[in-house]
Amino acid sequence: MNTTLSNTSIKCVRDTSVTAVVFPILYSILFICALILNSLAAWIFFNIPSTSTFMVFLKNVVVADLLMTLTIPVRILSDAGVGSSQLRAFHCRYSAVLFYITMYISILLLGLISLDRYLKIVKPFGKGALQKVRVGQLLSAAIWVVMLSLALPNIILSDQPPRISGGRVKCTSMKNKAGLLWHEGFNYFCQVVFWGTLALMVVCYTFISKKVYESYKASKSRSQAASRRTKAKVFVVVGVFFICFAPFHFARVPYTLTQTGSMTSHCRAQNALYIAKETTLWLSATNVCLDPLIYVFLCKVFRKRLTATLSRKPFNKGVMESPTATSTQLEMSQIGQTSRLSYNGMAQQ
8 A cells, every 4th residue: 555655656746847946056055154164163163172061062063064064965966957866866865864864963962952051050060960071972972873873774775776757866766665664753753853852942941041030130230231142142042943943844744744655645735845845954954054153152162262263363272261151151240140050050161
């Protein structure tokens, strides 16, 4: 039954007259910006010692973003219909899998960053197991190993000869029956990863926001401008996370069901879902350009090094604040913060 539906789905010819032009242009712009921003971010971060879990997680996000960025050129050529069917098959079997897996690695790491921020408030004067650098390194390594292991079946089970549909190779045509089932199940797993991480982030940043409010109330500050700046920085991670990833996860499930044969639909509906999926996927990919903005907002030592690099001034480590200091912490002190608990609890590394 699934095989019959799958074959029906494969026979549906996609209208790529627009997508074959628009998306290669959008991804080309994204690739240039992402390559510059993430190369610079990597150069700066890997000249900063990993003195905290926060720094460990940020460095892993940079690696994931760089790997995703490097898969974009193959996607551009594939979407534009440039090159042979072997190139499209390579994209389906390897490049696209790496693209998706690095995206979910980034999602999980952003969740760990949110949890790390929350723990800094719960135990501002202590250092629990989850706040130890070694534990942060092990958690990051575990995420990479687990996600890459789950991605392997998508590669192994794509062992069928590629079929041409509308002049292009359709990725699902390369999957055998087990591959289609794994693909569908893995997509459900990724949905759980995304929505679970989003829920974690909302809880963590709700408590962080509460502490910010209490710190201003305790200091009786009248600096409304400083208050707005700090609140904006507190929610920048959640904002970027939701804007980039939520639309894609709304569109992906129905699209996957039509591709694996679990849900029947008219060809026009399949094409509409395809365009929706590709549009929201590009929006998700913009995260590789927005993550560096998070580094600038939340990581003071990164911003200091970036300023020194761009202005070509020598970096004076003697006057440099600790890597655990951030702009949020400084703003709270500038408005007369006197509560030691709140001051240290909001410390961003």
